[in-house]
Amino acid sequence: MFADNLKSLPKVSHLDAIQLIGEGSEPVATIENKPGQAGSLAVYNHLAQVFGAINAEAAKRGLEIYAEHTEDARLNAGKHPNIDRLIAIAEADAPALRVKHVFAV
Template identity: 70%
Template sequence: MAFADNLKDLPKVSHLEAIQLLDAEGNEVARIENKPGQAGSLAVYNHLAQIFGAISPDAAKKGLDLYAEHTEDALQNPGKHPNIDRLVGLAERGETLRVKQVFAV
């Protein structure tokens, strides 16, 4: 399935302002905001956190499947899709990031 089709099946994220990705020490390593250009990634990462409890290597692999055609583009063009690049790195290194939701007010 295409990324746009996969997004339709994910939970909505209108209640979120952003999510923070935290390393093992609790430091923020990334923030994905609910704004144009990031809303799809917010939905993917939020879904992964709900299913897996964190962005683990297994969650990262599932996320790469959800990104569909964009994953192949990211692999061919490192740096073009940083949120996909992050998942590739987590899966390859066996690392996990915690997710903290920032709710919209």
């Protein structure tokens, strides 16, 4: 289950956000450290630490971490944009994303 998987990931209290950088230099998305996004922040932070970027291999691992939410995202496109992004990278050859950490002050 996602809640159990989340407990095993590194803490993110030191982060304000993560910016996802596409092929250009501008962020394509920001995941903030706030209710409703903190779990995704932890997932993406972990993937960046392990894989160095959100590439196809990282995206597949992320979909495993999201567990039951991945299936819900597949059934309800747009409901879980952070999971939708991983599905696109893992399964639809969307380009990999670089990760920029925004540290808390």
